[in-house]
Amino acid sequence: MTTPARDDRKDRPLLARLLWGIDRPQNAMRLFYALAIVCVGLGLADFAYHKHTEFPIEQFPAIYGLFGFTVYVIVIFLAKGLRPIVRRREDYYEPFAIDTEDERAAGSDPDAKGGRPHA
Incomplete structure (x- = not known):
């Protein structure tokens, strides 16, 4: 599978451009560290005001x-x-299941040996 040219990315929506390549391990770790920094920052901001x-x-x-x-x-x-x-x-x-390998119809008696389903 080939990756599209960079020119194709301009036509994509903003969210798709932001999440482009997030499935790569190095990008997933970057996202993890970014979220950790945001969480720590918000936790520290809680000390800055009176509740x-x-x-x-x-x-x-x-x-x-x-x-x-x-x-x-x-x-x-x-x-x-x-x-x-x-x-x-x-x-x-x-x-x-409808894709069972048995001859019985789906929903028929589990003890049936195949053939026509019960009417």
């Missing part, structure tokens, strides 16, 4: 970022714990 808070916990600097990150981590661990409960074997839906 008029409703609850005492809100006076803690960067509390919203820390709260968001904590909830994110909790959701990940809950998902890992929930996975064994909701996981199904790989061929769970196979009897009902």
